[in-house]
Amino acid sequence: MNKENLYNYILGIADNSLILAQRLGELCGHGPNLETDIALTNISLDLLGQTRSYYQYAASVSGDSKTEDDIAFLRLERDYKNVLLLEQPNTHFGYVIGRQFLFDVYHLLFMQELQKSKDETLVAIANKGIKEVSYHQRFSSDWIKRLGDGTKESHDKIQEAIDALWRFTDELFDLTENDNTMVEAGIAVDVSKLKEKYYKSVAEVLTEATLTIPESKFFTRGGKTGTHTEHMGYLLADLQYMQRTYPDMKW
Amino acid sequence: MNKENLYNYILGIADNSLILAQRLGELCGHGPNLETDIALTNISLDLLGQTRSYYQYAASVSGDSKTEDDIAFLRLERDYKNVLLLEQPNTHFGYVIGRQFLFDVYHLLFMQELQKSKDETLVAIANKGIKEVSYHQRFSSDWIKRLGDGTKESHDKIQEAIDALWRFTDELFDLTENDNTMVEAGIAVDVSKLKEKYYKSVAEVLTEATLTIPESKFFTRGGKTGTHTEHMGYLLADLQYMQRTYPDMKW
Amino acid sequence: MSEKELKNLEEIFEARIARDEKIEPKDWMPEKYRQTHIRQISQHAHSEIVGMLPEGNWITRAPSLRRKAALLAKVQDEAGHGLYLYSACETLGISRDELYEQLHSGKAKYSSIFNYPSVTWADMGAIGWLVDGAAIINQVPLCNTSFGPYARAMVRVCKEESFHQRQGFEIMLTLCNGTPEQKDMAQDALNRWWWPSLMMLGPTDDASVHTEQSLKWKLKRKTNDELRQQFIDQTVPQADLLGLTIPDPDLKFNEETGHYDFGEIDWDEFWQVVKGHGPCNKERMKARVDAWENGTWVRDAAMAYAEKQAKKKVAKAS
C-alpha cells in the first residue's frame, strides 16, 4: 500500500457522499412539505460535511497543493468513483427515498466497519458520521414504510422506484483492485462481506412496508471504475460550472 | 460607429440563433414522430449554420485571434445577448412550437430588413438565411394551426404556451444603445419599426388557429442587456461543458 | 354580546397592548386584529418559502464545498422560519392547507423581491447582504409586537437573519477582494438588487394603507419611509467598505439631516411586480404549486400510514 492507494481509497468513499449530497441539494425548496424538505436538506448537509472531511484528508495525503475544492470540482467524469445508484435522478419522491434507503443501509454497515480501520483519521470520520448515518437510515426506512404501507398510489410508486433502482445495489459490494490492496493493509472495509447482511436488512424493511423484494439477478455496475450512467455528465456540468468558468479563484 | 459596435451588434443577432438551436438540439430523438423530429432538427441546423456565419464574421471583425468557438462557448452568462424568449425550456411540444412561431415571425421580418443593411456580409448572410427562415415560419405557423384547431387538448396546450410566452415578445423590438448607434450607421435593423407588423401577423395566424390573442400589456425583458432568466445558466453549463473542462484544445 | 360589551372588551384589549402586554391565541381579540395578523404573518411565512427559490437556484452550482454547505443551511433556515411562522399563524385559527391555498391561488402576497431572478453567484452575496439586511430592518421591531406567538417567532428569525446577512456580506467581500471578474460580478449584483431592496421596505407612507392601525398594534413601529432611510444610512457605508458603487447618481450624504438623500424609486415597477408581472412571479408560483401538487401523494401516504398505525395500537390495547 502506498500514498496513492490511500488517496484513491478516500476518494472512492467521499465521492459517494458528494454525489448524493448534490442530488439532494437539487430538491431543496421543492419537497412535498416543509418538514421533509428540511429533513432531506439535513441529510445533504451531513453528507457534505463528511465529504469535506474526506477530501481534506485526501488533500493532506496527496501532499501537493490540492485543496478539497480541487478534488471536488476539478476532476474529469471518469475520475469520479461514486456508485451508479447515487447519481440516479430525483424522478419522484419515491426514487429519492428508494435511493436513500438502498444507500443508507449500506452506508451504516460500512461506517460500522470503517470504525475498525487501522487509519485513525478514517476512524475519526466514521465515529462522527455514524450517528448521522444511523439517523438517515431511520429516516429513509420510516419513509419506505409510510409509502409502502400508505395508499395504493404510494405503494405502487415506491415499489416502482425500488424495482428500478435495485439493479444498482450489487455494485455497492464490489472491490476494486485498489480496495483489495487497502483491505489487505487493514485500512479498507471489505465491502464484499457486507452483502448478506445488507440484503437481509433491506428485505426486512421492505417486507414490513408490504413491498415485494425484487428478484432480478441482473445488475449494473461501473461507477467504482468511473464508467457512469448518462445522468452523471449533466450533474457534473452543474456541479463544476463555477470552478470551470472562473478558474483559480477564491470564493 | 466603431469596430466594437459592429462586433456587439453581430453577437446580438447570432446569440438568438445559437440559443434557439441549442434548445432545439435537446429535442433531437425525442419528437412526437420521426417527421417532426427531422423537421425540428433541420431548423436547429439552419440556425447553427447562421450562427457560425455570424460568429465567423464577428471573429474577423474583432481582429484578434478569437474563433467562432471562443465566441460561442467562452463568454460569461451576462455577455450573451439573446432575447429571453429563446432560452425558455421545452416544457412540452406546445411551448416548442409557440416559442418557434413567436420568434419566426420576428425573424423573417428582421431578415427582410437586414437585406437592406449597408454591411455586405450581413446582407449575404440574410440573403442565404431568408429562405430558411421563411420555411421555419411556414412550419411553425402550420403547427400553430394544427394544434390550435386540432383537438380540445391541443388547443388548450398551445394556448397555454402562447399565453406563457407572450410576455417575452415585446423585448424583440427593444433597441439597445449599441443598436441605436448601428441603426444610425445604416447597418442595423430598426427593430422597433417591426412591432406593428409583427403583432398583426401573429394575430392573423392565431386567429386562424382559433386561438385567443393574449391581452397582457406586461412584458419581461433583459436578454438584450444580458440579464437572463434562471433557465439560462443551466443551458450554458451544458453548452460550455467541454470547452470549459478541456480548455485550449482542438476538436 | 351586546355592542356595549364588545366595546368594553375592545377597550380592555387596546389597553393591554398599550401596556405592552402580549396577546396570546386564547385571549379575546377583535376580529380585525385576527385577520390583520393572519394576513401579515402568513405573508411573512410565504415570503420565507418563496424566498428559498432564488437561492435554491445556486445550490447545485455553488463554487466551493464550504459555500455550498452554507447556502444549503441558509435555505434550510428559511424553511425553518416558514415553519415557525405558519405555526404562529395557525394559532389564529387557520390551517396550513388554507394558507397554502391562499398562496397558490394568488390571494396571499409574498415579498416582491423574490420575483427577481438570481443570475450569478454574486446574487447569493447580494441577497444576503441587501435583502436580508432590509428584512432585518423590517423585522427587528416585530420582536416586540403585541401578538405573542409572532413576537417570539421573530426573535428567533431575526437572530438567524442577521447571521445570514453577515454571511452575504462576507460573500461580497470575498468577491470584492478577488479578481476583477469577481469584483465586476459583485458590482453587477448590487446594481440589480439595490432598487428592489429599497422597494422591500414598502410603498411610501402616503401610499401605504395599513400604517396607522399597524402602528397601534405594534405591527409597525416606524413608517416605511423611516425604515427605508435607516436601511440606506446603514448600507451605504458598507458598500464603501466593499469598494462598490451604489447605482444611484442622486445618492449623497446630507450634512444637515445627517442622512443620505437618494434618487426616485420606480414605483411603477414596484406595483407591476406586486401585481404579478415581475420577471419571475410565474416561475416562483409554478415552483411552489408543483412542489405542493407533486407532494400530494406523499402527504396522503403519510396520513394513511399514521391512521393505520393508530388503529393497530388501539386494536392491541383493547
Place this chain on the structure above:
Amino acid sequence: MSEKELKNLEEIFEARIARDEKIEPKDWMPEKYRQTHIRQISQHAHSEIVGMLPEGNWITRAPSLRRKAALLAKVQDEAGHGLYLYSACETLGISRDELYEQLHSGKAKYSSIFNYPSVTWADMGAIGWLVDGAAIINQVPLCNTSFGPYARAMVRVCKEESFHQRQGFEIMLTLCNGTPEQKDMAQDALNRWWWPSLMMLGPTDDASVHTEQSLKWKLKRKTNDELRQQFIDQTVPQADLLGLTIPDPDLKFNEETGHYDFGEIDWDEFWQVVKGHGPCNKERMKARVDAWENGTWVRDAAMAYAEKQAKKKVAKAS
C-alpha cells in the same frame, strides 16, 4: 389454393430469387418470407431510432459548433434511415403504429450496442468509427438482398453510413493528434466500445438461428463469423493508424490465414444485454416510450386538423 399450387408458387419464387430478381411488395411471397422480412427490417428500423439516443446525448455538449452541427446532422440521418426502413416494412402489410407497439412492448429487438452509455465526447468518435463500421459490414451485402424496397433503402443507408464512419474516424484522429487528455479519452472510448462492436456482428455461427434460411433469401450473404473477421481485419490497421491499442491481448496477425486472431468474446454479456439487462436498456426504452406517449396529443391534433381541413374542402366542392 391447393397444396400443389402453393408449392408451385414457392418454386417460382425461389427461382426468381436465385436469378437475382427483386421481389416487390405486390408480388406473391411465402408467409415466412414476409414475416422474416418484417422482423429484420423493423429490427433494423428500431436500431436506427434507438441509435439516435446515445449520440443525441452529446448534442447539447458538443465541443465546437462544427462538431455540434455534424452530430445533429448525423442523428437526423438516423431518423431518416428509420423513416425509409419503416416505410419499406410497411409495404409488407404492417402499420408503423404496430411496429412501434412491438418495440415499446419489448417484443421487437434492436441492436444491443445502443444499450451502452455514451459517457465522453470520444464516444461520438468511437460510435461512428466502430459501430457504424460494423453496421456497414452487416449492411453492404443487403444492398443486393432479394426484397426490393429493403435493398433500395439499404443503398441509401449505406452511402450515408460510410460518410458517418469516416466522420467518426476523423473525430478519433483529431483526439489522437490532440493533447494527452484527448488521446486518453479516445483510448478509453475504444476500450469500452471494442467488444460490444464485435458482438454487433451477431452470435457465432453455431449459435445463430436464422443463418441458413437468410442466406438463401440473400438477407445474409456471409455468416456472422465471416463478417466479424472482416470487421476486425479492417479495423485493426485503422487503430494502428490512430496509435490506439485494441483492448485484446490475444489479438495477433496470423500469417498463415492472413487474418487477425482474436480473444474470446464474453457471450454471457451479449445475451444479458439482448435479454434487456444491459447498462441502458431501461433508459433507452423509457426514452422511446416517453417520446411516443408525450407525442400522442400532438399526433392526435394533426390528425383531427387534417380531417377538419378535408371536410372543409369537400364542403366547398359540393
